[in-house]
Amino acid sequence: MGNRDAHHHWLLCFVLFCLVIVSFGVHACFRWAIGPVNSIVRRDEFWPGRGIEVEEDFPDLSERNFWSGMFFDMSRAIFDRRVGIHKHSFWQAQAIHQSHASGLLFEYSVRHLEPNWSADTVDRREFDKVVNRKER
Numbered sequence: 549m550g551n552r553d554a555h556h557h558w559l560l561c562f563v564l565f566c567l568v569i570v571s572f573g574v575h576a577c578f579r580w581a582i583g584p585v586n587s588i589v590r591r592d593e594f595w596p597g598r599g600i601e602v603e604e605d606f607p608d609l610s611e612r613n614f615w616s617g618m619f620f621d622m623s624r625a626i627f628d629r630r631v632g633i634h635k636h637s638f639w640q641a642q643a644i645h646q647s648h649a650s651g652l653l654f655e656y657s658v659r660h661l662e663p664n665w666s667a668d669t670v671d672r673r674e675f676d677k678v679v680n681r682k683e684r
Contacts, residue, residue, distance in 0.1 A: 602653060602654060602657040603657055606654075606657075609658060609661060609662075612654050612657050612658045613654075613658055613665070613667065615650075615651075615654045616651050616654035616655040616658060616667045617651070617667035617668060617669055618651075619647050619648070619650040619651030619654060620647075620648060620651035620655075620667055620669040620670075620671065620672075621669050621670050621671075622647040622651075623643075623644045623645075623647035623648040623651065624669070624670045624671055626640055626643050626644050626647065627640075627644055651667065651669075655667060668684065672684075
């Protein structure tokens with residue numbers, strides 16, 4: 549499989565899982581009431597039959613910032629067993645990966661405009677606390 553094929557395979561996997569992870573994320577946002585939920589999350593807008601075009605579907609930079617952080621924190625919440633049904637664990641690795649990859653996709657789209665930006669996430673705050681010995 550060439551680089552181009554691997555890239556297309558990754559994009560296809562992302563598109564297939566996207567509706568599930570966005571739906572999961574929307575549910576979690578309203579459950580935890582994190583961030584400016586009502587001004588950013590549009591409950592009735594989903595993408596039936598197509599993938600996400602980040603810049604087109606999320607034209608506002610603050611939306612991309614929000615979703616990037618939400619997806620990163622969602623992967624951590626699945627890892628911490630705060631989200632999902634954990635009686636069975638066959639789904640967790642893929643869900644963590646897809647959520648984290650979604651966060652990276654949104655982060656990448658923000659970094660086109662703000663090269664030094666990174667989402668303020670649970671993992672990054674913990675990293676700074678443990679490794680850099682500083683609180684955010």
